[in-house]
Amino acid sequence: MTATPAAAPLLEARGLSFRRQDEPVFAPMDFQLHAGELALVEGDNGSGKTTLLRMLAGLLHVGEGELRWRGAPLQRDATAGDILFLGHQLGLKADFSPRENLRVAASLHGCRDGTNAASVLARIGLRGYEDEPVRRLSAGQKKRAALARLLLLPATLWLLDEPYANLDRIGIALVNELLERHTDAGGAAMVTSHGTVSFHGGEPRRIRMHG
Numbered sequence: 001m002t003a004t005p006a007a008a009p010l011l012e013a014r015g016l017s018f019r020r021q022d023e024p025v026f027a028p029m030d031f032q033l034h035a036g037e038l039a040l041v042e043g044d045n046g047s048g049k050t051t052l053l054r055m056l057a058g059l060l061h062v063g064e065g066e067l068r069w070r071g072a073p074l075q076r077d078a079t080a081g082d083i084l085f086l087g088h089q090l091g092l093k094a095d096f097s098p099r100e101n102l103r104v105a106a107s108l109h110g111c112r113d114g115t116n117a118a119s120v121l122a123r124i125g126l127r128g129y130e131d132e133p134v135r136r137l138s139a140g141q142k143k144r145a146a147l148a149r150l151l152l153l154p155a156t157l158w159l160l161d162e163p164y165a166n167l168d169r170i171g172i173a174l175v176n177e178l179l180e181r182h183t184d185a186g187g188a189a190m191v192t193s194h195g196t197v198s199f200h201g202g203e204p205r206r207i208r209m210h211g
């Protein structure tokens with residue numbers, strides 16, 4: 001992770017909006033996210049939470065407004081590897097094993113210091129499934145295989161769309177622990193969830209979607 005100027009938010013949105021067929025998906029938004037912060041993105045079904053995260057991840061073009069990263073206009077080339085998106089579609093190759101999927105991800109963005117695929121797969125609860133094709137895993141195990149990227153890759157900002165979906169109680173607690181450790185270490189995260197987020201690392205920032 002590179003150093004951030006003391007006062008500059010990690011991420012800042014100014015008048016950000018998105019249009020489909022010329023209709024705004026959500027009203028223009030302003031928000032800031034600082035290093036060490038967790039933000040919960042809240043809103044009803046269809047209010048634009050996934051759209052917002054996909055836009056922040058660079059998967060959708062910014063409609064109107066501005067995105068700033070570490071105090072300067074966000075340049076996609078400069079943030080590649082620093083922003084990690086985990087969406088409803090998990091981005092796993094079904095014929096590859098969890099280990100092979102991690103290898104592909106790490107070949108693009110490198111690994112956190114002191115981590116490797118075997119250790120993060122054990123940590124995420126996939127010991128014994130490291131070399132199983134992903135298509136043979138359960139929904140929760142697939143989710144864990146995708147979440148393993150959070151432990152392996154050196155991203156600063158995590159964009160997590162429904163990270164608790166399909167997880168059991170232990171998996172949910174694990175996600176909360178990963179979020180706490182990440183924010184404690186100066187990372188940041190934006191999370192959508194229709195369930196209760198029992199995050200113990202202080203009061204999260206709340207970003208409310210309005211149509």
Ligand SMILES: Nc1ncnc2c1ncn2[C@@H]1O[C@H](COP(=O)(O)OP(=O)(O)OP(=O)(O)O)[C@@H](O)[C@H]1O
Pocket residue numbers: 020025043044045046047048049050051052
């Ligand atoms: N690929 C698409 N093509 C056209 N419209 C879309 C597409 N994806 C989403 N939308 C529309 O954009 C709006 C916002 O959708 P989005 O998925 O961002 O909402 P959400 O808040 O994440 O919903 P949910 O809580 O149901 O996951 C919805 O009205 C939806 O119908």
